Amino acid sequence: MIRRRRMHGQPTAAPIVVAAAATMLTLTGCSGGDADTRATATSAEATTSIEPRADETTATPTASETSQWTPEEAALIEEAEAFYLEANDLYIAVAQAGFTGPETNELFTRYSGAAREALHAEMLESAGKSITLEGEPTTVSVTAHSVSAGQEPEVVLDHCLDTSEIEFLIAGETQPEAPPGGLRVLRDRLVMSGGVWTINERIDYRVGSCEW
Numbered sequence: 001m002i003r004r005r006r007m008h009g010q011p012t013a014a015p016i017v018v019a020a021a022a023t024m025l026t027l028t029g030c031s032g033g034d035a036d037t038r039a040t041a042t043s044a045e046a047t048t049s050i051e052p053r054a055d056e057t058t059a060t061p062t063a064s065e066t067s068q069w070t071p072e073e074a075a076l077i078e079e080a081e082a083f084y085l086e087a088n089d090l091y092i093a094v095a096q097a098g099f100t101g102p103e104t105n106e107l108f109t110r111y112s113g114a115a116r117e118a119l120h121a122e123m124l125e126s127a128g129k130s131i132t133l134e135g136e137p138t139t140v141s142v143t144a145h146s147v148s149a150g151q152e153p154e155v156v157l158d159h160c161l162d163t164s165e166i167e168f169l170i171a172g173e174t175q176p177e178a179p180p181g182g183l184r185v186l187r188d189r190l191v192m193s194g195g196v197w198t199i200n201e202r203i204d205y206r207v208g209s210c211e212w
Helices: 071-094 104-108 113-129
Strands: 003-004 131-134 138-148 154-162 167-170 183-193 196-207
Touching: 003 131, 071 104, 071 131, 071 138, 071 154, 071 183, 071 196, 104 113, 113 131
Parallel strands: none
Antiparallel strands: 003 138, 131 167, 138 154, 154 183, 183 196
16 A cells, blocks of 8 residues: 655755756756646755745654654655665766766666666766766755555655756756756655665656645
């Protein structure tokens, strides 16, 4: 059974993946199109203030707020979030090196399914066109949207970022057509198989807000 809950967390200092150039699939969540609304495709302190709706809070969840998750589910969420942050930290290092550094193959093992296919295409394009990431995105929040504690557990994370301080370079030069950075929220599926987590699918994303 999949359990779902919307939660809001405080900004963290860990860098996470997302950016504002349509050439980077994993960073933008898309390969082009309607970039100012939403799409279906395959995270420093926050620099943007987000005003909550009346029925929402940005406070750190208390024990009562997180009690919807069972101990098993909470443990899975903690594992998945730690893996996700580590994988995206590695992604940033690899993207800054243009997907040509020694850690590229290691990054590839962090992905599976549709997300792996998209990353592979991105690696080929970035290396071929000498595309590199400059700067780091800022994590606003990473929260669990749903969890399935079966034989092969799944956790879906909602990931809000601020991409104002990054840009993509082609052969060392800024892309003139690159869309502006700002708030983006990603919804990514993580799966565990054989005791190993992978980022499996970009379910959805939205530009301009941390809200769905």
